[in-house]
């Protein structure tokens with residue numbers, strides 16, 4: 001499934017597709033239709049793309065970085081209140097070492113993970129964090145919803161089809177802030193083992209310190225360095241809903257830089273009680289068979305934890321071999 005080597009290139013991120021968000025939201029039908037086509041190609045051929053001209057102010061992003069930093073700098077006792085227990089904890093914080101299954105190396109990261117939709121959750125400390133995070137989530141959710149409309153059209157559906165089928169108005173969304181302190185602060189490697197995300201599309205924004213690798217057509221590509229752009233990757237439920245047309249993208253974090261790295265991760269899923277399988281419009285009789293078993297989204301989240309802990313992928317549970 002994935003080649004387990006070092007990235008084959010540190011340059012080829014230049015060829016990752018770039019989508020101009022202002023064209024997707026343009027009132028000019030030609031511009032929009034070109035953006036939709038480009039999104040479709042990016043999702044099918046690459047499983048990821050960069051998003052520019054997204055309209056989220058740099059000042060807001062900087063404020064988010066500053067507040068997140070302040071949060072991570074509070075004492076271990078203060079953070080204990082948000083110690084991780086389960087997947088549905090509204091606010092989770094962890095300072096965690098995970099074992100990379102294949103090579104058994106230890107990787108370290110710290111994270112704050114918030115459920116931000118349908119209900120918004122965020123710590124009240126440091127003062128002002130909650131308001132800024134709310135603004136950031138509102139804007140990134142709007143972007144994600146526009147992107148899903150574009151994806152829906154690129155699959156040949158109406159723009160609103162995926163939203164309606166997957167009940168995205170009550171969609172389950174997470175905002176995670178991953179923090180990889182500087183090398184001099186920790187004495188083991190920093191990173192996150194290779195995985196795919198639940199949901200439809202994941203939006204990532206990093207603080208300019210590279211460390212994200214994505215697996216594209218069997219080759220690891222080392223991302224980073226594109227200022228003021230979101231990086232978008234296909235997630236599991238896009239693959240399931242599109243019946244395998246838009247594959248979920250494996251990615252990992254391998255921080256090679258001395259500097260502190262921070263990255264915001266927004267996942268965008270259906271509502272927890274939605275049963276997600278391949279769209280009925282993509283299945284017909286014997287020619288186009290379903291490749292995934294339908295599963296309630298909340299059960300998928302639990303299944304993902306179980307499988308990842310065992311070093312497996314949740315698709316082992318839902319994929320139909322035909």
Ligand SMILES: O=C(O)CCC(=O)C(=O)O
Nearest residue numbers: 176178211212253263265
């Ligand atoms: O920290 C990173 O670069 C990747 C984060 C990620 O993939 C995740 O949190 O799911």
Ligand SMILES: [Fe+2]
Nearest residue numbers: 195196197251
């Ligand atoms: Fe991820």
